[in-house]
Amino acid sequence: MTMARxxxxxxSLLGHSYNLVGVVASLVILAWTLVAIFAPYIIPHPIGxxxxxxxxxxxxxxxxxxxxxxxxxxxxxxxxxxRYTVGISLAAVCIACFSGVVLGMVAAVTGGxxxxxxxxxxxxxxxxxxxxxxxxxxxxxxxxxxxxxxxLAVIYIPGAYRFARALAVNINTMDFMTVARVRGESTAYLxxxxxxxxxxxxxxxxxxxxxxxxxxxxxxxxxxxxxxxxPLADWxxxxxxxxxxxxxxAPAVIVPSLAIASLTISVNLLIDNLPQKIRDRDT
Amino acid sequence: MTNLVEVRxxxxxxxxxxxxxxxxxxxxxxxxxxxxIVALIGESGSGKTTVALSLMGYARPGCRITxxxxxVNGKNMAALSEKQRARLRGTDIAYVPQSAAASFNPSxxxxxxxxxxxxxxxxxxxxxxxxRAVELFRALSLPDPERIGARYPHQVSGGQLQRLSAAxxxxxxxxxxxxxxxxxxxxVTTQIDVLKAFKSVMRAGGIAGVYVSHDLAVVAQxxxxxxxxxxxxxxxxxxxxxxxxxAQHPYTRELLAAFEPKPRQAQAHAYAGAKPLLRIDNVxxxxxxxxxxxxxxxxxxxxxxxxxxxGRNLGVIGESGCGKSTLARVIAGIHPATAGxxxxxxxxxxxxxxxxxxxxxxxxxxxxxxxxxALNPAKPIEDIISRPLAFYHGINRQARSxxxxxxxxxxxxxxxxxxRRPSELSGGQKQRVNFARALAADPKLIICDEITSxxxxxxxxxxxxxxxxxxxxxxxxxxxxxxxxSVVEAICDEIMVMYNGERVEQITPDKxxxxxxxxxxLLFSSVPKLDPTWLDGLVRDPELVSTYGHR
Numbered sequence: 001m002t003m004a005r006x007x008x009x010x011x012s013l014l015g016h017s018y019n020l021v022g023v024v025a026s027l028v029i030l031a032w033t034l035v036a037i038f039a040p041y042i043i044p045h046p047i048g049x050x051x052x053x054x055x056x057x058x059x060x061x062x063x064x065x066x067x068x069x070x071x072x073x074x075x076x077x078x079x080x081x082x083r084y085t086v087g088i089s090l091a092a093v094c095i096a097c098f099s100g101v102v103l104g105m106v107a108a109v110t111g112g113x114x115x116x117x118x119x120x121x122x123x124x125x126x127x128x129x130x131x132x133x134x135x136x137x138x139x140x141x142x143x144x145x146x147x148x149x150x151x152l153a154v155i156y157i158p159g160a161y162r163f164a165r166a167l168a169v170n171i172n173t174m175d176f177m178t179v180a181r182v183r184g185e186s187t188a189y190l191x192x193x194x195x196x197x198x199x200x201x202x203x204x205x206x207x208x209x210x211x212x213x214x215x216x217x218x219x220x221x222x223x224x225x226x227x228x229x230x231p232l233a234d235w236x237x238x239x240x241x242x243x244x245x246x247x248x249x250a251p252a253v254i255v256p257s258l259a260i261a262s263l264t265i266s267v268n269l270l271i272d273n274l275p276q277k278i279r280d281r282d283t
Numbered sequence: 284m285t286n287l288v289e290v291r292x293x294x295x296x297x298x299x300x301x302x303x304x305x306x307x308x309x310x311x312x313x314x315x316x317x318x319x320i321v322a323l324i325g326e327s328g329s330g331k332t333t334v335a336l337s338l339m340g341y342a343r344p345g346c347r348i349t350x351x352x353x354x355v356n357g358k359n360m361a362a363l364s365e366k367q368r369a370r371l372r373g374t375d376i377a378y379v380p381q382s383a384a385a386s387f388n389p390s391x392x393x394x395x396x397x398x399x400x401x402x403x404x405x406x407x408x409x410x411x412x413x414x415r416a417v418e419l420f421r422a423l424s425l426p427d428p429e430r431i432g433a434r435y436p437h438q439v440s441g442g443q444l445q446r447l448s449a450a451x452x453x454x455x456x457x458x459x460x461x462x463x464x465x466x467x468x469x470x471v472t473t474q475i476d477v478l479k480a481f482k483s484v485m486r487a488g489g490i491a492g493v494y495v496s497h498d499l500a501v502v503a504q505x506x507x508x509x510x511x512x513x514x515x516x517x518x519x520x521x522x523x524x525x526x527x528x529x530a531q532h533p534y535t536r537e538l539l540a541a542f543e544p545k546p547r548q549a550q551a552h553a554y555a556g557a558k559p560l561l562r563i564d565n566v567x568x569x570x571x572x573x574x575x576x577x578x579x580x581x582x583x584x585x586x587x588x589x590x591x592x593x594g595r596n597l598g599v600i601g602e603s604g605c606g607k608s609t610l611a612r613v614i615a616g617i618h619p620a621t622a623g624x625x626x627x628x629x630x631x632x633x634x635x636x637x638x639x640x641x642x643x644x645x646x647x648x649x650x651x652x653x654x655x656x657a658l659n660p661a662k663p664i665e666d667i668i669s670r671p672l673a674f675y676h677g678i679n680r681q682a683r684s685x686x687x688x689x690x691x692x693x694x695x696x697x698x699x700x701x702x703r704r705p706s707e708l709s710g711g712q713k714q715r716v717n718f719a720r721a722l723a724a725d726p727k728l729i730i731c732d733e734i735t736s737x738x739x740x741x742x743x744x745x746x747x748x749x750x751x752x753x754x755x756x757x758x759x760x761x762x763x764x765x766x767x768x769s770v771v772e773a774i775c776d777e778i779m780v781m782y783n784g785e786r787v788e789q790i791t792p793d794k795x796x797x798x799x800x801x802x803x804x805l806l807f808s809s810v811p812k813l814d815p816t817w818l819d820g821l822v823r824d825p826e827l828v829s830t831y832g833h834r
Contacts, residue, residue, distance in 0.1 A: 017300065175657035179720070182615055182636050183674060184644045197661030276300070 022273030028266040032259075035079055036086040043076035048231045056242070056250035066251040068242050074252050077238060078259055084234035086263070088145060089218055092152035093211040099153070100160025101203055105191035107161075108168035109177075119165070126158040130217055131224075138226040148227060152214050163206050167199040201274075208271040212264045219260055235260045287356060287458060287491050288315035288338065294350035295333055295342055295515075307333055307346065308515045315459070315508075318489040322506035322523075324496055324538070326739040327710060330515040335461045335495045337361075339376050340368040356458055373400040377452035381464040383444040387436035393447055394432030400455045412454065419450040422487065423480040442473035446480050453484065460485070461493045466501060470602040470766055471809040472831070478504055478811075478818060497739045499538055500811035503527055504818035511535050523815050539813070541744040558629070560728055560760050561591040561614070561647075566623030568613045569784075579621055583609040585784040586623070591728065596754070596761040598775030600768060600806070606784040607764045611732045614762070615649040628727065645675045648721035652733035654713035658705040664691075664716055665701035671723040690719045695749060711742035715749070722753070730762045735770050747773050768810045780806065782831065802831045 035042075044062075045051050052067035059066045065074035103122075107115040137151045171177065172195070180194050196203075219236025221227040228234050233241065238256035245253045295308040308330050315321045323331040333346065340360035342348050353360040356375050360368060372378075377400075380386045387396060397419075398412040407415070413432070420428035423446040436444060445465050452460050462481070466474040482505050485492055496502050502509060502523075509526045511519040511534065519532040530536050566587050571580030583606040591597045599607045612618040614625060616636030625632040627647060633639050651657040658667055668690055669683045678686070688698050694715040705713055714734055721729050731750070735743035751774060753759060765771050771778055772792050780788045780803045788800040798804050805827045811817065 174659075175651040175653060176659045178617055179649070179651070179657060182617055182644060182649060183671060183724075184636075184639075184641050185674065193662075194659055198659065200661075 016275040016277055018275045019273050021269050022275065025266040025269035025273065028262055029270060032082055032086060032263050032266075036083045039079045039083045043073075043079050045073040045076045047072065047076050047080050047233075049073070056245040056248050056252055059251050065255050068238075068252045069244055074255060077233060078235070078255055081233055081235045081238050081256060082259065084145075084228055084232065085215060085218065085236070085260070088149055088152070088234070089211055089214040091149045092214050092218075093156070093207060095149070095153035096156035096210060096214075097160045097203070097207045100157045100162075101164040102191070103157075104161045104164030104166075105168045105195050105199075106187060108165050108172050109187055109190050109195070115165075118161075122158040122161050125154075126162070130155045131220060134217070134221050135224070135226060138221070143226060143229055145228070148218070148221070152218060155217070156210050156214060160206065160210060164199065164203060167202055168195050171195045171198050205271045205274075208267045212267050215260065215264055285316070286314040287317045287319075288313070288493075289354040290314075290334075290338070290351065291354075292351040293334065293337060293348070293353060293361075295330075295337060295346055296349045297346045306515065308337070310351070311512070311515070311517050312351075313510050313517065313520065315491050315493065317458075318491055319507045320485060320492040320494055320505055321508045321510060322494045322496060322502040323510050323512055324499060324502055325512035325518075326497060326741055329512040331495045331497075331512050332463055333515075334512065335463060335493050336378075338459065338461060338493060339372055339378060370404070373457070374404050374406070374455045375457055376459045376461065377455060377457040379445075379449050379452050379460060379462045379465050382468060383448040383465075384436070384441060386448060387444065389436055391435075392432065393434055393436060393439070396436075397432065397447065397451045397454060400451065404455060406455060416450060416454055419453055419484070420447075422484050423447075423450055424476065425450075425480075440473070442469050442477050445469065445477050449481060449484070453488070453490070456488075457490065459491045459493065461495070463495045464497070467496070467498070471768070471811070472602055472805060474501070474811070475809050475818070475821070475823075481505065482818065498811070499527075499740065500813050503813050503815045504811060511538070527813055527815065537741055541740040558593070559590045559626075560593045560628060561762075562589075562624075562626045563614065564588050564624045564626075566610075566613055566620045566625065568609060568618055568620040573621065577621060583784050584613055584620075587781075587784075587786050589779060589786070589789075591760050591762060593727075594754070594758050594760055595777070596763055596775045598771035598778040599762065599764045599781060600766065600771050600778060601781035602766060602806070605781045607766075607781050608732055609784075610781070611649060611730050611762065611764050615647060615730055616644075617649075641675065645671075645724045646727045647730070648724050648726040648728070649730040649732065650717055650721050650734050652736055654710065654717040654737070655705070657717050658713060658720075660705050663702055663704055664708075667705075667716060668701075668719050668723055671720060675724055686723070690723055693722060693753065694719045709742075710738055711746065714738060714746055718746075718750075722757075726759070728760045728762065730764070732764045733766070736765065736767065743770065744773075750774060768807060801827050805831050 050071045051073050052063060052071035055067065055069050055071050057063060057067035057071065063073055063075070065078060068074050068077060103118060107118050133155055134151055137147065141147055168191070177190065177194060180190055218227060218234060219239070222234050222236030223240040225240065227237055235256040239253060242250065242252040242256070290311060290313045293308055293311045294306065297305050297307050299305060311334055313321065323335055325331045333343070336343065337348055337353055338355055338360065340353065340363060348361050351361065358371065387393070394413060394416060397416045398409060401407050401412040402409065406412070416432060417428050420431055425431055425443055425446055431439065431443070439447065449465070465481070466477050469477060478501065494502060494506055506523050509521060509523055510517055511526070511532065513534050519526065519530065519535050526535060527539070530539055566584060567578060567582060568584045569579035569582040573579050587610060589597060599610060601607050609618060613620045616632070616634065616639055619634040625634065627643065632643060636644060665684070665687050668687050672678055672683045672686055687701055691698050691701060696712060696715050696719070700708065700712065705716070708716065718734070735746055738746060747770060750761065754761065761774065763771055763775055775792065778790055778792060779786055780790070780798070780800065782802045788798060788803050790798060790803070798807055805823065808821070808823065
């Protein structure tokens with residue numbers, strides 16, 4: 001997680017200093033985002049079509065990433081898979097972090113019974129193993145994209161809440177919070193204008209981290225067959241359905257694994273190497 | 284080599300995050316003879332601590348010693364390797380930090396930490412080190428020297444801890460001890476004990492010292508020579524009496540002038556007969572569980588009454604822990620009182636701020652001691668100052684922007700400052716912004732809680748001047764809470780002395796010379812004077828000290 005800061009060269013632009021690792025990581029993330037958006041227009045073959053006579057075919061012209069266990073084009077399936085992996089995870093992490101952070105700040109500012117009850121309730125939620133929770137929900141209501149998004153969001157709200165509350169409690173003891181309170185400010189102003197700007201950086205870092213967890217959990221659920229249902233497939237599902245290709249060293253099982261790794265590692269690296277504002281104004 | 288310390292043309296640079304090099308110390312030279320105490324004095328940012336630390340060959344992270352020689356006991360600290368320096372630190376040179384409380388490990392006993400130096404440098408067996416430590420405790424007039432070492436840092440008071448950290452520094456028999464503002468965080472009554480202890484130990488051992496401070500009066504008591512620093516350069520050097528009586532440099536004179544009390548002309552008659560703006564009757568407040576009689580377990584403020592008249596100022600003075608800050612918070616409604624009445628502008632106020640009306644909140648503003656934490660670091664100055672304008676007065680963006688300019692003018696800050704963040708301002712500037720925000724609400728009463736305590740003498744006296752001016756222009760009243768008598772004396776019409784949560788006396792500044800209550804006597808006589816012989820000549824009533832000077 002903690003890359004050697006400053007080992008990579010830092011350069012400055014627009015009053016911020018960037019480093020190389022951060023730039024490369026953000027390019028990888030940007031590339032996957034573009035793929036997720038434009039996937040239907042750039043795939044060479046429809047994802048359900050069997051285009052290869054052989055299964056677990058090797059990389060070759062026309063089938064750049066080989067074929068899967070049914071002889072379908074792997075490149076098309078990975079590109080479309082990006083859409084589901086990035087889309088579902090992003091939606092889930094947005095819901096989780098927004099709810100968690102708002103609740104956390106409100107709990108810190110309000111304190112008292114509200115804080116105690118909410119904290120204990122979310123602690124209880126936190127104690128349920130995430131995969132098990134996903135299993136139960138999917139078994140109960142079936143698997144669909146909205147269900148997946150909500151389930152993943154609910155699983156990660158307690159973590160986001162704890163994190164934001166811990167940060168906000170520290171800010172809450174500062175004198176400027178007392179000043180704002182004595183001024184008669186509302187809770188909405190207190191959390192939005194006084195606390196949030198002070199905790200936004202760690203919250204964003206937490207957002208990225210949680211995004212990674214959700215990608216991995218989604219892939220895990222899909223690997224267990226609880227995620228997206230065929231013929232749709234996210235990266236986790238692609239790994240699972242092609243696991244039989246492992247003895248043949250088929251690209252069909254390696255490529256989606258690499259895709260998951262590249263996205264999660266890039267997000268982590270970006271978090272650790274966010275552009276830093278230069279405070280020295282005299283240059 | 285005749286002197287113990289000879290610093291020649293010292294240069295220290297720092298690198299900012301944009302890669303720009305800033306020269307912090309621009310060629311400083313100074314000498315310290317054996318057994319002599321030299322004070323480094325100057326405002327914050329003048330480089331006095333940087334110079335003091337460089338005597339150990341140490342530069343803070345991001346800083347680098349780039350030139351010059353630092354000869355201590357015949358060795359050039361700047362040229363030694365880190366390992367060689369480590370060998371000298373603790374044995375040749377020792378350091379006493381500003382905040383002893385932050386420098387002790389809370390989870391080890393004091394004795395373990397005091398003798399740690401002897402263990403690291405293998406100076407003596409632990410048994411002998413313990414004996415030596417007890418001797419030092421006794422020499423530093425610590426209570427119960429035999430057993431104090433077995434305690435943990437939180438079990439002793441701040442003044443004792445500061446003396447214990449001196450014991451830690453002295454146990455390796457250093458030739459030079461560096462004191463970095465060791466009494467700045469202490470009460471005047473405690474400061475005296477610490478200063479006396481330091482002075483007698485240093486003199487007895489013939490140890491040379493460097494004393495970093497911004498308080499000229501403290502320095503006058505302990506130092507043989509004074510070096511005045513500003514902007515990383517030596518402004519003036521001289522023996523203590525010489526600097527105090529015949530300062531040459533304008534900056535030194537300014538420092539001395541800031542120390543002269545400027546008694547305020549009583550403007551009371553103008554408002555004679557005016558009705559009281561604030562009256563509090565028998566207010567009690569505290570912490571802990573509320574007991575059967577409706578009073579809290581620990582009473583920080585006990586049945587205090589006071590009156591503030593329109594356009595007049597009340598000073599509240601006392602040592603730390605006497606309840607003066609709690610009193611401020613009780614009046615402002617931050618910490619609701621458990622008993623008593625608060626009557627403001629003829630109307631009874633609710634005890635809790637959340638139940639008071641918006642106008643009542645607006646008319647009484649509170650300004651806190653630490654501008655660092657009282658200003659939101661994530662917001663530009665203009666947002667901070669304009670929020671009360673939008674909140675209380677509901678004026679539009681353009682009018683607000685104009686008003687922010689006016690307020691910045693009022694507190695004598697350049698208008699361009701509005702785009703900066705608090706971290707980009709100096710301590711004095713931050714305190715002015717803090718004050719401008721209170722003014723923005725258009726208050727009748729401003730409660731100032733130790734607002735000058737974190738500032739240098741020169742900056743503090745400028746802030747006090749500003750407050751007086753604003754009072755004349757705007758007809759404000761202040762409640763001025765401080766432990767610094769000279770500050771309160773300069774601005775207040777009435778002074779209330781608090782001790783242990785109770786009001787012991789209320790007097791006017793012209794009667795300051797003759798307080799009637801014994802605690803006031805002790806407190807007032809403890810304020811250091813510029814006279815170098817003051818500390819040695821000071822005779823305190825031992826009975827008084829044992830009754831009230833319990834720290």
